[in-house]
Amino acid sequence: MNISINYEEDLQKNPLYLTLMQKSSLLQEICINNWIFALPRKSSYSEESLKNHEFILSHILSPSEELPKTHFINLIGDEVVINEQSIKMKNDKIHQCVILFEEFYFTKDLQKFKIMCIDMPLNKKFGKRSMSSNSTVKNVQESIEFIHQNCSRQIERKIQNAIKNFNLRMQKVFDYKQLQINIKLLYDYCINIASNRKIKDDQFLFLNVKIAIEYIVMDAVYEKIFDAITIENSEKNIEFNKILRKLSNITLNDLNLSHLPEVTSQVNENINVLRIELLKIDKSKCAFDKLSCIKNVIDIISLYNDNKLTATDELLPMLVYIIIKSNYFYFISTLIFIKEFNLSQILNSEAHSVGSAFVYILTTIEAIIYFIQTNEHMKLEKNQLIKKTITIDDVKCQTDYIDFLFKCIYDNDEVQLEKYLKIPYSVFIKEKTSSSSEPSSSSQNSVSCHPLCACLSCENLKNNSSSINVNLTSQNDMRMLHIAAFYNLPKIVSLLLINDAEIDATNENGFTALHIASMNGHQKVLFLLLHGNANINLPTKDKKTSLILASMYGHEHCVKALIFFSEHTHMAININAQDIEGNTALHYASQCGFLIIVDILLEYQAKATLKNNIGKTPLDYAYNSVIKKRINDAVKYQVEELPVAESEFVFIRKQDLAEIFEDTK
């Protein structure tokens, strides 16, 4: 674990503290002079020392103007040095006291002084020989070692047996509730046998035992219970993961962080470092370990913020960003795990300040998840595809004209769109400039003599007019068809298709309208495009096919539409297409836990053994044991096809057939 759970005690029960409280004149003096009281922790000094007046005086430190700020003189005249984490007597090179925590004391007239709790008396002669440790265990190894030191051999064995028994009994159990109850029983049982009276009397030692047992128990049962959580909550997970995918292209500017340009660019540059730090959450098996991963991410962010302390206003959007970019799909399960399985109840012991810090991180995760859930459309709203305020009067140049046409699509205004589709910009602008003087005079140019007229100029007009504007592109190569597919407007799509829109036109990222419809889950538009003969296997610049996009974003109805359409029209879909990272549709669906899509893909013989560029198969990415099982079952029935060399393929063209036909004649 990365944050240590610090030693803490109630000063009101520390005999030396109480002794000082009784000496009101000394107390007043401390306040007036702003001295520091270094208080050794309760169990570190002997009772005899209390009777020695020197004991208390040696722990009251007064600053001195002649010495550097870190140097103090105690009331018996020794020089004491305070560093970041420790206090020591200047003339004692070896003996060093660790500062455990600090508190403040206020008098009625609001004078105050500082109390520093230290792990042992400044002067060795007041100390006790044997002292219990002041730090907690930080991982499984330390926990096992700790139990070994503090409990008898017999108890150790009992704990081991209890865990072994548990695993045997629970082998066939997959029910979340049952597992949950049994894990809690197991934990309570272990705590019960491990804590003797000596341990229970020492609060801090007892806390340590609780943490150690949590490490040991969780180490044995984590995989099982976490899997059960993801299955139990699969719907919530799927819903959340779809949103994560949807928001995956988000930038920090979308989150109102433009006022911190330096930090945001640093975070952007180091997003991989932050991701790796966050992904440690996957490997941690204890609730507080998981929370400390988030704490570490927060600390790294503040490094980029020039070591200035970062407030919630900045932290929250950055964490939202990192979580969306993390490519980790177990946040909902993680949140439930932390809430339900902090076995040692550290999170609930708010009296201990570390508990409350953890609770704050938990609150933050909860807030972020809620924020992501309620801001699903953030990307859509921030999206700059459409200038929403543009009107026909604003059109001053060709780009404005395109913006205006896009706006017509956005408004789903078929009539307006149909009208302007046929008016080229040059005509439009001429009309507009002259319209003030003599309206509609020049518009005659673009109108045929009579609706049924067939003279040459009219014929020309008819032939050209339909497609005059339909394939115009904006700066980022977006076309009207893309916009209509993006905003899910089937009527407009068919209007554009009738007007000869180029169906497989790509935008700057190589997306066709079909890609956009698949990615956004617009099934009607998808069907229209497929019926309009869109190329079903075309890849984007990242080599993602429509099927990959639909699977990646969790749109099962689009996956079905693509596969069924291909089945019924002999337009063979490449179900095993791999994108630039080598991932197939099955990789993406398996990774996010989209069970229905996994099932469809497997039914249509998606290969479960294909490796991506880093050698991972869909099975390696399986979200939980249910998906793992489906894929495993499919693998058994999928017969390994023999590789066919390309030269063995024979392409038969129409002419070839004709020749053969003629030959036989």
Added chain:
Amino acid sequence: MLSDGTSTNYTFKIVLLGEGKVGKTSIIMRFVHDQFNKQHQQTIQAAFLNKKINFEYDDNRQVRCSLNICDTAGQEIFHSLGPIYYRGSNGAILVYDISNQDSFEKIKMWIKELKKVVGDDIACVIVGNKIDLVKDGKIQYDISPHLEYAKSQNALHFLTSAKHNENIDELFLEISKQMIKAHDEKQTANATLNRSNSMRRRLRVEDENTQNDESGVNTQSGNSSRCCGI
């Protein structure tokens, strides 16, 4: 909330509310800042801070308060997250900038929301920060309407200067006393309830649940799932 049987040891959660740039962060930093080692503080940047103070309460008891101070996000897009942060807090410090009337208007909104979510038990302190600006003669400031509002909401009002460390300790001591008072009253109320028949006690528990449910509904404006979706 009590960490042990004697009522000298308290743990309180305080939320800090206020628009950006009113000096929220400076106030807590000033309060917590004069501590030596940064390693051992249980702080999470300026977002969460813990400070323990010992002092003599009005009834001559020596008390020890562990204050957990949570910063909240003031930005509009994060507004809906507020209730997640207020939950279970004993006190709220609402900061406005005395040179900025708008920041005071925001406070009125927050107080309303707080009382909806947490109930009347929460100890509220309204803080006008940047009082140094008045002393420097840079701006004119009329405190009376703010004092009146604070009174009407049963909240204390403080004028502070985080820059010159004025009134900061007083502010935190006062809110601690308020919270102790509220906590003790609740404790005695509970004790009397416990002594009376168990029927009434069960009723009380149900009350609390419905109250929580209501606050849940308020926080998500009609959405039927709970606020975090869990």
